[in-house]
Amino acid sequence: MTASPYHFFDCRVLRTEYVTPAMIRVALGGAGLERMASAGRDQRIKIFLPHPGQDAPVMPDTSGDAANWYADWCALDPDVRGIMRTYTTRELRRDPDELIVDFAVHGPAPSPSDGPATSWARNAGPGDRIGVLAPLDEENGAYEFRPPQDTDWVLLAADESALPAVAAILETLPPATPARVWIEVHDLADKQELRTKAEAEITWLTEEGGTPAAIQAAELPPGTPYSWVAGESATVKTVRRHLVRDRAFDRKRICFSGYWRKGTTTDELIDRNETA
Incomplete structure (x- = not known):
């Protein structure tokens, strides 16, 4: 059996900033981040957020193959398991290894329309933990922008x-x-x-x-x-x-x-x- 091309990463917030009034940029670090890959473009990743009162998201077994990650996540108690969302890898930096994720929000002030990811990004601070499922190879199935060679x-x-x-x-x-x-x-x-x-x-x-x-x-x-x-x-x-x-x-x-x-x-x- 070949290893899964995706892996769970236990990440921590390094810093946050408002790029614009409606976009919060979060820099993430963590052990093993040097293994994370990105195709650039519209590279998708899954993030897993803690529920209020949790110090870290409750995750499936992240020690082995992540091939069955979705079924494993679904099997967890919905009231406890990490809140899953899909985001784009804005940038994957090296030396040091950092994952940059931009969160679109509705202005700088909290709003009734804020979802869990927006609320988390507004309040995220250094050391806060988040789970990330990301590829291990630059060529992977989690991006869509693939223009043919004859594109003008x-x-x-x-x-x-x-x-x-x-x-x-x-x-x-x-x-x-x-x-x-x-x-x-x-x-x-x-x-x-x-x-x-x-x-x-x-x-x-x-x-x-x-x-x-x-x-x-x-x-x-x-x-x-x-x-x-x-x-x-x-x-x-x-x-x-x-x-x-x-x-x-x-x-x-x-x-x-x-x-x-x-x-x-x-x-x-x-x-x-x-x-x-």
């Missing part, structure tokens, strides 16, 4: 929930790659400086769900495209429908992911096994 230009569309993935994707695009990018934020104060060597035209939107109309009104470059669309589920589906029906994009060249669904909590999606 790239279309990216996202809201704040997918902004860390867009930022990482832009950093990995080859120099001079034409890219058209649309990003929804709650306020223009939430714009970020995005590093890239690509020839990227980035449009920031402040109207929730305004991405489809903005793309419909845009003049797109010629050539063979590859598109990556992520964020609120209904918005993502509308953009995909426009690209296929109105722009004649090849369905196989559109990667789309509903990171969240309006009116539905993450826990409800987990119960229905619909998480990313």
Whole structure:
């Protein structure tokens, strides 16, 4: 039996900062982090948060093969087990080894809409423990941005929930790659400086769900495209429908992911096994 390409890591918070009023950056460290890998781009990881009153998340047996991790996690008491969420590896740093994760929040003050991950990020401090399931190989099945070699230009569309993935994707695009990018934020104060060597035209939107109309009104470059669309589920589906029906994009060249669904909590999606 081959070893699982994923591993549980017991991480501790090193430091936190507000990158913008709506984004908290958390730097994590921990034993064995030198084994963690990332493909960059939209690399997914699972994080496991403690319940209030717990010093650390209750996890499955993390000493061996993580191949059956989901079944093992489901077998734990839901009222006790670590609260699982899916996030993007914003950056995996070396010398020293640090995992950087960005948490989208609704402004700097606590909100009734805050979920467990947002609440945790707002209150996280040095030494706080968190569980992370991450790949051991750079080539793994937990990322989606895979443009074919014959791609002439790239279309990216996202809201704040997918902004860390867009930022990482832009950093990995080859120099001079034409890219058209649309990003929804709650306020223009939430714009970020995005590093890239690509020839990227980035449009920031402040109207929730305004991405489809903005793309419909845009003049797109010629050539063979590859598109990556992520964020609120209904918005993502509308953009995909426009690209296929109105722009004649090849369905196989559109990667789309509903990171969240309006009116539905993450826990409800987990119960229905619909998480990313």
